Amino acid sequence: MARKHSDHDQRDDGVLTPAKFSRLTRRGVLLGLSLPQLITLGAGVLSVVGALYAGGGVLLVYTAPVWVACAVLTWVPVGGRKLIEWLPVAFRWVWRVTGGQLLYRRTVVKPRPAGTLALPGDAANLREFLDLETGAAMIHDPHANTLTAIVGLSHPAFVLLDPGEQERRVTAWGRVLATACRSGRIARLQVTERTLPDSGTGLAEWWAEHGTDDGSWTATTYGELIERAGPAGERHATTLSLALDMKNSSRQIRTAGGGLRGAAAVLRQEMTTLVAALRAADLTPSEWLTPGEVAVILRGAYDPAIAATLERHGELGRDLATAGPVALTESWDHLRSDSAHHAVLWISEWPRSMVYPGFLAPLLLSTGIQRTFSLVCTPIRSDQAARDIRKKKTEYISDAAQRAKIGQIEDASQTAEYQDVLQQEADLTAGHGVLRYTGLISVSAPTVDELEAAVSAVEQAAIQASCETRRLVGQQAQAFAVAALPLCRSV
Template identity: 75%
Template sequence: MSRRTKNNSHEPDATGSELVPVKFSRLTRRGILLGLSAAQLVTVGIAIATIITALYAGGGMWLAYTAPIWATAVLLTWVPVAGRPVIEWVPVAGWWGYRTTIGQLLYRRRIVNPRPAGTLALPGDQARLREYEDPTTGAGMIHDPHQNTLTVVCEITHPAFVLLDPAEQERRVTAWGRVLATVCRSGRIATLQILERTLPDSGTGLAEWWTTHGHPEDTSWAATTYAELIDRAGPAGERHATTLSLSLDMRNATRQIRTAGGGIRGAAAVLRQEMNTLTAALRSADLTPSGWLTPGQIAVILRSAYDPAIAATLERHGQIGHDLATAGPVAVNETWSRIRTDSAHHAVLWISEWPRSMVYPGFLSPILLSSGIQRSFSLICTPMRSDQAARDIRKKKVEHISDQAQRAKIGQIEDASQTAEYHDVLQQEADLTAGHGILRYTGLITVTATTIEDLDAHVAALEQAAIQANCETRLLAGQQAQAFTAAALPLCRQV
């Protein structure tokens, strides 16, 4: 399935004493003509051509003979399945059948013949990724030679947003808007990914607290017992970890890369400039970047995503699992609606509709603060250049006006949703004219569980949490493996 996203212009408000509600643009559902997509127009054309040919050839009898053809075309065009016309499922099912035939739904790690040095041991399209360690910062950079991108990951710490007073929340929202505006103005950023994960608590925080506040010289029974209890403490809860991934578009930065020396070293030098700019913007927004992750730290995140059972062990023991060459899964089995990796089952949900009404910035709290569910929430932001955004907005305006004229000719009434989409386009044009950036958002949620029964229960619970957040979610059927890499890994991958 092609990636469908929300277009939303970011317009930071002046800092005020009250929290200001915001509104997302609607997900456009317009087609090429009268709301029909290209595939629907093809099937409609087949149905009309068949009916006309039958009427000219033999009248009503031939119309009955050709009924299976034009009736099937009509069903493919207008009958919905899981919210989409049947014809739009044909490419998904066809690609799924092809992958099933050639055995791409199963992945097994090659033990005797490992992958070449410098590559990531990941399944599917991610096998082409290459690792590069920046000699200046020590950061691990992931190079995609096909997409011409170079990605770096940073861990972010921040206070609990929901516990702040409204004035402080509004100030932080405005500051975060400036961070996104910085990304939009760069022109060299391909993708910005915010990944928020729930992880089992390994007890490391307790151990660090005891090291800081405890008294090693105290040999009393209580102190000894307390130290042993903390030392043996295993996962007793869950914690939240947030990473921010920045992907450099090497095509748009060709001139700067050539000036910096060319090749991967030149790209790393250009990416360092973007890293410094983003770090300064994050600190001005009262977010604390914990440093750009090394290849070993990225390896731990990848290993924990595919093998959640080992996550606590990797955190407690310093250097175990700090090798990108072995950080991938040992086995992956993909089915139509879920994916099975080393020690867990996963399902990926797509946020197909953001809130249509005015909501406050903390509207995602029911999803992000859901307890007892291991999940990853990934927000993929794709900045659009000003000239590209202007062309896209002009194209949408022309399409809306043309569709409105066609509906008026055939006597079709324009509904409220079409009017709202047109007003969103006008608002985006006004924001772009005022100097704001245009971001394209994609929200993905990965649900993880040890059994299929628990997975189904957790997916149902998160779907209800999304309803409380005024969002609509859809299970990404037929593409779970690709969606998992985009939703659970901080590599700025696309679906």
């Protein structure tokens, strides 16, 4: 999946300054054509040339289905993509359908291997590791070679702060991200913001602390009202996931003892640094999430109807071995698990114009919709970012020369992309970090009709936030595991 680039301004002059996201690069290998387009176009040209040399016009007519199909695959767009780009998606979908991979049913009688997570699809490879020093649940992904820890965050309402305070907090958050960029050992950061039915634990805790439960009729009635009123509300929960790149940290891991214990020791160092940076940014991190707390998040994502009950009763649903769904059925553009239907949207375009830091408020503050917004940040090493920028500049200059030779007019979007590359180069030279962003929105509802209505509302909210969203197809289950679960994975 293509990801967005963004640079973070480090100004702190007390004035709220707008920011700009880089455009999604759409340049191809040659003249705006991607490699699959060049292959199909080359096949079509070869069939035409071969027919003209071999049999002239008659053979050209006979081979018409070949070169016409190649032309259609190369240039005809469907859903924002050329037809040739849909072929891998369609092929993978057919392969999964014939292999019976769209259905997941938990085997109740046969227990899972110890330390594994009961998740469907490729997430079944994840392993649990308990860090005895911090009590944190660390999730090991053997395929991506990462080790992830999760921390909860609490913060004041950003949109209610004055502009000077907003600017100060944005600058402080930029320093948090810059810390991750300079480390060189961080694979990804994931910020997850979820809307949840209020379990009523806050009311219950207030009544237990301040109420007078003397057994009277008034006290009994008041306690019953608090017990029943909790799930009627809605609250927001934010987590930050930190993934250690075990490949880039191999030397430090060997020094710390090797294996998962050595990786956990290295990850603890990054966790300490991150917590200090978060507190400096006036964010309040909780303790790193335990296996039971992670299990509640995973279970609530796949079974939203039970989420409030799990939070009200702290002893239930605290086992990672049973935290996944009981059943999951994936369709082309949505999936169903346990008590809800889900759909995942990808933020394909961030704002192209200058926007202020609170531009996502229409999306994040929408009410009456059960959704999870995930922002996956991938730090790019300075040397790698410099090579990538040089490559883009070379490609743009060569494409511009080719267009000039054939008399093609320069497109304004191509010029804007080149200006974005130059701005990234200037920021990198000034010492700022480069991050790649992926924004995903998971929407859940009890029925398909309610899901479609919720998706439409989220799409409208994204338009108000100057963002463009696309509904992912053919990979909803994998995308849901990234968007709804704070496990720092990629899709």
